[in-house]
Amino acid sequence: SQQGEEDPQALSIQEGENATMNCSYKTSINNLQWYRQNSGRGLVHLILIRSNEREKHSGRLRVTLDTSKKSSSLLITASRAADTASYFCATVLDVTGTASKLTFGTGTRLQVTL
Amino acid sequence: DVKVTQSSRYLVKRTGEKVFLECVQDMDHENMFWYRQDPGLGLRLIYFSYDVKMKEKGDIPEGYSVSREKKERFSLILESASTNQTSMYLCASCSRTNEQYFGPGTRLTVT
Numbered sequence: 001s002q003q004g005e006e007d008p009q010a011l012s013i014q015e016g017e018n019a020t021m022n023c024s025y026k027t028s029i030n031n032l033q034w035y036r037q038n039s040g041r042g043l044v045h046l047i048l049i050r051s052n053e054r055e056k057h058s059g060r061l062r063v064t065l066d067t068s069k070k071s072s073s074l075l076i077t078a079s080r081a082a083d084t085a086s087y088f089c090a091t092v093l094d095v096t097g098t099a100s101k102l103t104f105g106t107g108t109r110l111q112v113t114l
Numbered sequence: 115d116v117k118v119t120q121s122s123r124y125l126v127k128r129t130g131e132k133v134f135l136e137c138v139q140d141m142d143h144e145n146m147f148w149y150r151q152d153p154g155l156g157l158r159l160i161y162f163s164y165d166v167k168m169k170e171k172g173d174i175p176e177g178y179s180v181s182r183e184k185k186e187r188f189s190l191i192l193e194s195a196s197t198n199q200t201s202m203y204l205c206a207s208c209s210r211t212n213e214q215y216f217g218p219g220t221r222l223t224v225t
Contacts, residue, residue, distance in 0.1 A: 030212075031212060033214075034210070035214075035216075040219070041218055041219065042118070042204055042206075042216035042217050042218045042219050043157075043204070043206075044216070045213045045214060047213065048211070048213060086158065089159070089212075093210055100145070100208065100212045101147075101162065102147075102159075102214055103159075104149075104156045105156055105157075106154065106155065106156040107156060114119065
């Protein structure tokens with residue numbers, strides 16, 4: 001079952017602009033993660049934000065988390081053509097027990113043009 | 115850097131064949147995962163393993179089995195491949211901080 005839903009499904013911007021992607025989820029979480037996938041490749045972990053955090057930065061990436069609205073956003077500032085990829089949010093419900101399963105959304109396809 | 119490798123990038127098999135997809139990680143991670151990825155459906159968890167010889171079903175285990183004989187290796191087995199198992203298969207291992215590291219994927223076509 002899908003836990004995270006990204007919005008928009010596709011986004012096209014010009015190089016230098018900012019890109020914002022949103023993720024909504026359904027149940028309480030322990031943490032939320034964002035991943036990036038270049039076409040035909042595996043996913044690469046970008047950033048993790050815990051349920052008690054509201055904002056986190058990593059280079060040109062900024063992630064926010066609003067647990068009251070069950071939503072997160074990923075902002076990529078000053079985008080580059082190399083940022084063209086699909087971006088997925090993934091939620092972890094529970095870190096106790098056997099393993100921390102991630103539940104992925106369906107992703108946002110970002111196209112950055114020159 | 116963590117490295118997760120998968121045995122094949124592309125694979126073509128016939129309906130009814132038994133298919134083995136191998137995944138190896140080099141970071142001594144305890145947890146390993148198999149996903150399939152299909153357009154419009156995102157990544158769906160097939161099976162995961164939290165220790166050698168331990169396994170748990172994910173969201174879509176039907177038609178699949180797994181094997182974890184060694185910590186670094188997690189195999190996905192399609193007992194009798196069917197056309198609806200044509201997909202991209204992604205393996206991942208998980209660090210203690212919950213970050214998952216993915217392999218490059220195997221694009222399987224069943225004809």
